[in-house]
Amino acid sequence: MSGVPQESVLGPALFNIFVGDMDSGIKCTLSKFADNTKLCGVVNMLEGRDAIQRDLDRLERWARANRMKFNKAECKVLHLGWGNPKHNYRLGREWIESSLEKKNWGCWWMINHMSWQRALAAQKANCMLDCIKRNVTSGLREVILPLYSALMRPHLQYCIQLWGSQYKKDMDLLERVQRRATKVMRGLEHLSHKDRLRELG
Structure with a gap:
């Protein structure tokens, strides 16, 4: 099972310790907040796309090794910026769905305008x-x-x-x-x- 136990002080602290090595070997920017993880990267050439995909593969291997599961239904790709090539990415064997907007920590992220x-x-x-x-x-x-x-x-x-x-x-x-x-x-x-x-x- 994955997630942070609710109404507990010790549970989230132990969870944060448990996921502390998740970013080991990750080249792109990885943000962790409780049980929420964001992977961000700049893609202006194919190397950028490949770097993001390699990091997604690393995260999937980490999850398998630690008997964790990413909630793939919640995973979304948000393509920001004008002229974005909008590459496709996968987590494990499943393709990640693209989205035009995503609520993140109380703030709406939207394509090209806020x-x-x-x-x-x-x-x-x-x-x-x-x-x-x-x-x-x-x-x-x-x-x-x-x-x-x-x-x-x-x-x-x-x-x-x-x-x-x-x-x-x-x-x-x-x-x-x-x-x-x-x-x-x-x-x-x-x-x-x-x-x-x-x-x-």
Whole structure:
């Protein structure tokens, strides 16, 4: 059986020790988080494709030697970047299915654009703001600012290094959420939009 035992402190720790040598001999980038494994590589020539396939073969041999199984139904190939040749890969004898999107640690990875992730971040932050407006009667900066920092900002900043805004329309979407938050605070009416955003830090 594979997986991390739930509701246990010792179980996941022992599992991490057990899979600690999984990346031995791997040439591409291997990311491990609990029982989740990601293999990443750059493919601009056939050598890159062959390197990824060799590492997949190594992982399959490691799993067999350690009597583990990869959940092949969960394994997906995500081809990122313009002009990607979209090679096929296999894990063991089974071909890995390609996907246009994949949710990874709460962030959506999508082919060639991350606008969906930005829209989702804005939507969650707006929901938090609506919750604050419904439940907090005070509009004082000293009250609203800590709530914004604790409840809204995490949604706007989570994994921003990955999906960070490249287009003005996406930046405007996120700034609209922040402007809404400044309108809840009393005493900022005389400030310009930029100065209001600065108040949020």
